[in-house]
Amino acid sequence: MRHSGFVTRTPRESWIEQGLKALATGGPDAVRVEALAKQLGVTKGGFYGSFADRDALLTAMLETWERESTDDVAARVAEKGGDLVTRTKRAGVLTFSTDRLLPIDLAVRDWARRDEAVAERLRRVDNRRMTLLRESIGTFCSDPDEVEARSVLAFCLLIGEHFLAADHGGRTRAEVLARAGDVIFARKDAHPTGKDAGKQDVESLGDVRARIDDLDTQIVALLARRQTLVEAAAGFKTDEQAVRAPDRVERVVAAVRAKATAAGLDADVAESVWRSMITAFTELELARHRDS
Numbered sequence: 001m002r003h004s005g006f007v008t009r010t011p012r013e014s015w016i017e018q019g020l021k022a023l024a025t026g027g028p029d030a031v032r033v034e035a036l037a038k039q040l041g042v043t044k045g046g047f048y049g050s051f052a053d054r055d056a057l058l059t060a061m062l063e064t065w066e067r068e069s070t071d072d073v074a075a076r077v078a079e080k081g082g083d084l085v086t087r088t089k090r091a092g093v094l095t096f097s098t099d100r101l102l103p104i105d106l107a108v109r110d111w112a113r114r115d116e117a118v119a120e121r122l123r124r125v126d127n128r129r130m131t132l133l134r135e136s137i138g139t140f141c142s143d144p145d146e147v148e149a150r151s152v153l154a155f156c157l158l159i160g161e162h163f164l165a166a167d168h169g170g171r172t173r174a175e176v177l178a179r180a181g182d183v184i185f186a187r188k189d190a191h192p193t194g195k196d197a198g199k200q201d202v203e204s205l206g207d208v209r210a211r212i213d214d215l216d217t218q219i220v221a222l223l224a225r226r227q228t229l230v231e232a233a234a235g236f237k238t239d240e241q242a243v244r245a246p247d248r249v250e251r252v253v254a255a256v257r258a259k260a261t262a263a264g265l266d267a268d269v270a271e272s273v274w275r276s277m278i279t280a281f282t283e284l285e286l287a288r289h290r291d292s
């Protein structure tokens with residue numbers, strides 16, 4: 001493990017490590033080259049062999065924190081296996097209940113309130129955590145709004161509990177947290193996943209195809225309603241860039257991926273279908289503009 005005391009670090013890693021310790025205990029203002037040199041028992045001059053300046057160290061520290069709290073946590077969790085919910089809970093413990101990452105996370109969170117670049121990095125890390133929570137809760141909860149609400153509750157619980165001073169009437173904090181976790185992860189409307197997902201009583205290929213045809217009838221009706229709305233959207237647009245609306249496309253695709261996961265539909269299939277559909281509707285909007 002990178003942070004075990006038995007690993008020989010390069011000078012650069014030692015500065016980063018000492019910087020993260022200073023950040024965790026005293027915030028970014030405590031990350032001063034002279035103080036770090038003293039703590040490491042080296043001269044300040046050596047610092048400039050590894051970093052151009054203090055800002056370069058701060059960036060390297062944030063990179064280390066980001067990597068450890070996302071990719072490294074994911075790798076450690078994957079090593080032990082288990083289903084997605086088990087792995088998500090383990091990731092939560094590794095990130096928010098350990099001496100290593102928790103104090104750094106809380107310090108970064110505080111720092112992000114005053115520094116836009118840090119806020120951006122924190123947003124990226126938190127979004128990855130939310131994606132994991134959504135995917136995990138989506139394995140047993142099919143309502144996308146509820147998946148989002150439960151994911152936020154789980155996230156707020158993990159972070160917020162470190163800011164609470166409340167007692168729990170004879171219960172320990174750990175007991176209450178465990179119970180809160182059970183509530184958030186309680187299966188309400190489980191749908192089957194894996195090879196049994198969507199398994200229905202079908203007698204023959206003809207049977208399956210008849211059902212697919214029925215679903216297609218419903219999908220076509222929904223798409224006709226969608227087309228009416230897309231045409232209405234076209235009416236509000238005055239140029240090609242507005243018609244193409246690439247930002248909106250990405251938001252729609254991201255939302256559809258989350259909804260797909262929650263509903264038991266493969267997220268890649270959903271993305272591919274939606275991109276293709278939006279391309280066709282964009283062409284339709286452009287054609288309507290040309291004709292008008």
Ligand SMILES: O=C(O)C(=O)C[C@]1(C(=O)O)C=C[C@@H](O)C=C1
Nearest residue numbers: 233243244245248249278281282
């Ligand atoms: O949201 C819009 O602005 C639309 O016109 C709808 C829609 C879509 O099909 O979802 C279609 C074209 C744009 O590229 C973005 C999205």
